[in-house]
Amino acid sequence: MSSTTAIGIDIGGTGIKGAVVDLATGALLSDRVKLPTPKGGRPQDIIEVTRGLLKTVSAGVSDLPVGVCFPAVVKNGRTMSAANVSDKWIGLAAEELFEKALGQNIHFVNDADAAGYAEAQFGAAKGVGGVVLLTTLGTGIGTALLNDGVLVANTELGHLEIDGKDYETKAAFSAKEKENLSWEKWATRLQKYYGTLERLFTPDLFIVGGGVSKYHQEFLPLLTLNTPIIPAVHRNNAGILGAAALAVKFEPAA
Numbered sequence: 186m187s188s189t190t191a192i193g194i195d196i197g198g199t200g201i202k203g204a205v206v207d208l209a210t211g212a213l214l215s216d217r218v219k220l221p222t223p224k225g226g227r228p229q230d231i232i233e234v235t236r237g238l239l240k241t242v243s244a245g246v247s248d249l250p251v252g253v254c255f256p257a258v259v260k261n262g263r264t265m266s267a268a269n270v271s272d273k274w275i276g277l278a279a280e281e282l283f284e285k286a287l288g289q290n291i292h293f294v295n296d297a298d299a300a301g302y303a304e305a306q307f308g309a310a311k312g313v314g315g316v317v318l319l320t321t322l323g324t325g326i327g328t329a330l331l332n333d334g335v336l337v338a339n340t341e342l343g344h345l346e347i348d349g350k351d352y353e354t355k356a357a358f359s360a361k362e363k364e365n366l367s368w369e370k371w372a373t374r375l376q377k378y379y380g381t382l383e384r385l386f387t388p389d390l391f392i393v394g395g396g397v398s399k400y401h402q403e404f405l406p407l408l409t410l411n412t413p414i415i416p417a418v419h420r421n422n423a424g425i426l427g428a429a430a431l432a433v434k435f436e437p438a439a
Contacts, residue, residue, distance in 0.1 A: 190214065191250040191432045192242055194235060195296060195424030198222060198256060198269025198324060201234055203242045204422075205249065206429035211307030213422065218242050226270030228277060232286045239287055252292045252432030253283060254299035254424045256327075258339045262293055266341075269324055292432040297321050298338050299427030300394055300417070301329020305336070306430050308392075308418030315389035318342070318382060319417065322395040326353040326378075330386075345381060352378055358397045372407035383412050392417050 194203035199222055205215040218241050223230035235253070243249065256268040262280030267273075280293035301319040304310040310317045314333055321327040326343025329336065343353035354360060356378040361371040379391060391410070393401060394417035401416040408414060419426055 188250050188433050188436065190246075191252060191429035192239065192246075193299075193425035193427070193429030193432070194238065194242075194251065194253045195299070195428060196222070196231060196235065196253065196255045196270075197296065197424075198226065201231070201238055202421075202425060203238050204425050205242060205246060206426055208306075208430055208433055211303070211419070211426050213425070215242055215246075217422065217425070222270070226267075226274075228271065228273055228279070228282065231270065232282060235283065236286050250292070250429075250432040250436050251287065251289060252294065252299070252428030252430070254294050254296040254428040255279065256296050258341060259293055259295050260339065292428070292435045294428060294431050295327075295339055296424050297327030297329045298336055299431065300327070300419070300423035301331055301392075301427065302336050302431055303419050303423040303425075303427035304329075304392055304394070304417055305331050305334050307426055308423070309415055310334070310390065310392060313390050316386055317390045317392060318386060318388045319392040319394055320382075321417075322356075322358045322393060322397050324357060324359045326357050327395075342382065345378070347377060347381055352381075358395060361397075368403045369407060372404045375404065376408050376410075379408060379410055379412075379414065383410055388412050390415070394420060394423060396420060 202219040204213040204217045257264040258266045264274040264279040317331040319329040328342040356374040391414040398416040
């Protein structure tokens, strides 16, 4: 029988956070612990911080499934890319390294995919049929593609080439900040990005996550799309929730 409680850990370029999650409701059953990502983002340093975080989060609970999400394409437990962490992650058997250090099996997944799955289970995509595209607007653009609630992993649609550019370099929130763009000028770029996604995928719903989504009223109304576009429900906790839920979904049979 599947667990109804699990631990989710979300590793990012600046912070590593985790908590115990109630998978019936999506509520956190423990304090959310957050530690800074070690400078340089090297594998052994990140794994060591994650080990300490898990020890803190799991105090008083035992034998819970653990899910870990990470800013990389994840194939068969290997990190095939690296976003805002060391290039030493590329091609690394990361899941195996984490399991050895943590002393238990884990489920290892891309961070945007975890966020998308969280929204499907507990948030804006819950009960939504058809094609849902979640995008996280931050340092880059992460994406998660869901079809009738089923996750299609590792889509990396932030790297669509538009006007000869890897378009996350033009439309991510970091581009707005770097170039000091107004909401209106940034929305012009977002219009081109989401319009391209719309033509390619004909989605039933767009969900916009990332920290900037708390200011959604400043830019989402400026977009003209045929597809409804709404903010994510679980911003800071989405990776934790999704990683925990996927850990149980793929929990090995007893």
